[in-house]
Amino acid sequence: MGCDMEIALDARMAHNGRLVLPKMVREALGMAGSGTVVFSIEGNQVKLSSIQQSVKRAQDLYRLYATNDATVDEFIAERRAEAARDDET
Numbered sequence: 472m473g474c475d476m477e478i479a480l481d482a483r484m485a486h487n488g489r490l491v492l493p494k495m496v497r498e499a500l501g502m503a504g505s506g507t508v509v510f511s512i513e514g515n516q517v518k519l520s521s522i523q524q525s526v527k528r529a530q531d532l533y534r535l536y537a538t539n540d541a542t543v544d545e546f547i548a549e550r551r552a553e554a555a556r557d558d559e560t
Contacts, residue, residue: 480495501521501523508522509522
């Protein structure tokens, strides 16, 4: 299913808040079986994405705005050093 299609579906929510995602929604999320779904609240709308889609989006945003070529290990080392300095104060 393409991202340019707009389809409205409904699902019943149980009294305990549980609901079953319709098959078409699971397929659009690229999910088969169990998995993690990320809910984003934007104004009065709730958007769903799979954890894989959310990670890819975060990686794409990082690549778009990254200003250096530091490796992940260098980044983690910098954050740990920064946290250590904060702990000293």
